[in-house]
Amino acid sequence: MYCITEQQIEYILNDIRRNGVEMEDLQLNLLDHVCCIVEQELEEDDDFERFYHEVIKQFYKKELHEIEEETINLLTFKNYYTMKKLMIISGIVSATAFVIGSFFKIMAWQGTILFLMVAMGIFSFIFLPLLVVLKVKETDSARNKIVLVIAATVGVLYSMGTLFVAMQWHGGTALLFATVGTSAFLLIPTYFFTGIRNAETKVNTIVTTVLMVGATGLMFTLVRVHQPLPMQTYTYLKNEQLLRKMQRDTGAQSATANKVAVEINTCCEQIKHIILSKDLAEVVPVDFEQKDIIIHERSVNFPETSEAYRLLAQLKNAIDTYNVQIGTDDKISVSHTILDIPHEDLRKCTNFFVLNSLTQIQLSLVSNEPHPVVMK
Amino acid sequence: MVFSSELIKGTLKTIVLKLLTDNDKMYGYEITQRVKELTTDKIQITEGALYPTLHALENEGLLTTETEYIGKRVRKYYSLSPAGKTRTQERVSEFADFMETMQFLLDIKTKLA
Numbered sequence: 001m002y003c004i005t006e007q008q009i010e011y012i013l014n015d016i017r018r019n020g021v022e023m024e025d026l027q028l029n030l031l032d033h034v035c036c037i038v039e040q041e042l043e044e045d046d047d048f049e050r051f052y053h054e055v056i057k058q059f060y061k062k063e064l065h066e067i068e069e070e071t072i073n074l075l076t077f078k079n080y081y082t083m084k085k086l087m088i089i090s091g092i093v094s095a096t097a098f099v100i101g102s103f104f105k106i107m108a109w110q111g112t113i114l115f116l117m118v119a120m121g122i123f124s125f126i127f128l129p130l131l132v133v134l135k136v137k138e139t140d141s142a143r144n145k146i147v148l149v150i151a152a153t154v155g156v157l158y159s160m161g162t163l164f165v166a167m168q169w170h171g172g173t174a175l176l177f178a179t180v181g182t183s184a185f186l187l188i189p190t191y192f193f194t195g196i197r198n199a200e201t202k203v204n205t206i207v208t209t210v211l212m213v214g215a216t217g218l219m220f221t222l223v224r225v226h227q228p229l230p231m232q233t234y235t236y237l238k239n240e241q242l243l244r245k246m247q248r249d250t251g252a253q254s255a256t257a258n259k260v261a262v263e264i265n266t267c268c269e270q271i272k273h274i275i276l277s278k279d280l281a282e283v284v285p286v287d288f289e290q291k292d293i294i295i296h297e298r299s300v301n302f303p304e305t306s307e308a309y310r311l312l313a314q315l316k317n318a319i320d321t322y323n324v325q326i327g328t329d330d331k332i333s334v335s336h337t338i339l340d341i342p343h344e345d346l347r348k349c350t351n352f353f354v355l356n357s358l359t360q361i362q363l364s365l366v367s368n369e370p371h372p373v374v375m376k
Numbered sequence: 377m378v379f380s381s382e383l384i385k386g387t388l389k390t391i392v393l394k395l396l397t398d399n400d401k402m403y404g405y406e407i408t409q410r411v412k413e414l415t416t417d418k419i420q421i422t423e424g425a426l427y428p429t430l431h432a433l434e435n436e437g438l439l440t441t442e443t444e445y446i447g448k449r450v451r452k453y454y455s456l457s458p459a460g461k462t463r464t465q466e467r468v469s470e471f472a473d474f475m476e477t478m479q480f481l482l483d484i485k486t487k488l489a
Binding site: 006009010023025026028029030031032033035036037058059060061066067070071073074075 | 422447449
């Protein structure tokens with residue numbers, strides 16, 4: 001039996017490491033195995049290095065780290081079924097959430113957003129990544145793997161972009177732009193030049209490429225290239241400015257003249273404050289013209305328990321009382337204002353509609369006050 | 377005649393498990409030698425197939441390991457876990473069934489008949 005030296009053991013271990021075997025467990029297994037062969041088969045006066053290199057060659061077909069790759073493959077294969085199961089479950093959950101969310105949207109029920117967010121979140125961050133991991137494992141060519149990864153990235157960008165735009169979060173348009181850009185300049189060229197080389201997939205590649213160009217073009221048509229001016233904000237703020245000017249002019253009289261009028265004004269201001277504090281986190285400053293204030297259109301939500309809902313009811317009562325006291329010509333008309341909307345339809349109203357309604361009520365109130373100029 | 381690696385690949389786990397049922401604990405080199413010996417060199421397990429299989433079986437919880445230091449190197453002994461023992465019986469009888477089916481499918485006349 002050949003007696004192997006410590007230097008030789010060191011030599012073998014270093015060679016195994018140098019050839020790309022990184023798992024320590026595997027290194028030690030292979031080292032012991034080689035040592036056993038050397039001890040059993042090498043004669044005392046044979047050349048150790050030459051013998052070692054001949055032995056190690058029998059361990060692999062092309063390179064030694066094949067063994068490690070095969071080990072990793074077998075180890076992850078165990079998770080393969082779990083991943084596949086999870087992928088299918090996440091796919092079903094996200095599809096179901098989409099269907100339920102869409103139904104809620106048609107019925108204008110509450111919870112639509114929650115369902116759609118869950119659907120898009122699971123689709124983008126569980127389903128698509130798992131699909132890529134599993135498909136990449138099944139695909140041999142590196143080019144196809146790249147195409148898969150890019151395609152999934154476009155998918156995630158698209159669904160996130162849609163979600164951001166639907167929720168009116170910042171960056172929605174940028175995400176959709178990124179989707180169109182990645183699709184047009186990365187996905188389509190890579191896909192096309194990968195598939196066109198192969199005679200078998202040539203026709204399919206051309207057809208699918210045309211479809212992808214079409215889809216990307218349609219998406220680009222929908223993306224707002226230029227942001228529109230915030231005209232709704234301008235209109236509201238100008239009305240508000242006008243109201244304040246008129247209130248200032250008639251200020252002295254209205255403060256004391258009518259308790260009901262004061263109540264109407266207070267209610268309107270409070271409701272507006274509730275809405276604006278969500279949009280701007282502050283009240284509209286007097287010098288708003290110098291600042292870049294943009295209010296984004298959104299639906300308001302006044303559940304029956306909310307302060308705003310209570311204030312609306314109080315406002316309605318106050319206006320009824322006011323209209324009884326005042327002459328026929330000066331009555332405040334509430335038709336086509338927020339007070340005219342049935343309770344179940346309140347959530348269909350936008351913030352601008354509510355804000356403008358209230359300002360208009362206040363304007364008609366202040367226009368009933370005796371104007372100082374007219375008095376003179 | 378040496379059997380092709382393709383044939384051996386599907387049965388390697390069963391071979392390893394069965395060997396470990398008959399021997400309390402074995403290390404890699406020992407397993408390859410024992411298989412060679414038992415099959416009079418007809419089945420030669422390559423290192424490239426054996427070690428990935430051993431790691432996979434260990435990961436599945438079918439094998440337990442213990443290490444022994446021999447001078448500067450470490451020898452890893454494998455033995456069956458309780459789960460491995462049940463699994464071995466399942467795999468062996470599964471393979472017996474498989475052989476019967478293959479005999480029928482490929483119309484192989486047994487020597488006795």
